[in-house]
Amino acid sequence: MDFIIAEEGVPVSVGCYGATIAYFGSEIELNYETEPPMGDFIFSAKLPLLDRELPFWMYGRNLVFLDAYYVIVESVKKKTWDPITTLIVDIHRGKYASLNHWYTDISVEDEVILKNRYDKSVLTLKSVDGLEWIQLYL
Numbered sequence: 860m861d862f863i864i865a866e867e868g869v870p871v872s873v874g875c876y877g878a879t880i881a882y883f884g885s886e887i888e889l890n891y892e893t894e895p896p897m898g899d900f901i902f903s904a905k906l907p908l909l910d911r912e913l914p915f916w917m918y919g920r921n922l923v924f925l926d927a928y929y930v931i932v933e934s935v936k937k938k939t940w941d942p943i944t945t946l947i948v949d950i951h952r953g954k955y956a957s958l959n960h961w962y963t964d965i966s967v968e969d970e971v972i973l974k975n976r977y978d979k980s981v982l983t984l985k986s987v988d989g990l991e992w993i994q995l996y997l
Contacts, residue, residue: 869924885951888907889919914937932945933945960982
């Protein structure tokens with residue numbers, strides 16, 4: 860398993876051995892689960908410092924860390940490969956919110972711009988305050 864220190868706005872990709880990713884005093888641990896026919900590894904994930912397991916699997920590509928709390932991930936229901944939905948996970952407080960769509964490309968400048976290269980949809984994320992957050996429980 861790799862150990863990665865993430866940087867804000869710099870995409871992280873995880874190989875088949877999984878990884879623990881540290882970010883601003885918190886961690887997310889990714890454990891390999893499967894690989895769909897088109898490639899790209901899928902992982903189960905947990906927040907070891909909070910002793911919480913995430914209730915979904917996630918692709919190990921294009922993980923983007925924001926602010927001091929959040930990571931944007933491409934998620935799927937456990938034991939599936941699709942549909943893919945983009946989520947934001949608060950790795951410090953143990954909660955997540957769906958963006959209700961799949962965004963393939965993420966850019967971080969003054970704002971967070973999420974785009975889907977296939978259907979051309981775009982979301983400009985100015986704040987996480989209006990999102991519907993789901994708390995992780997034991």
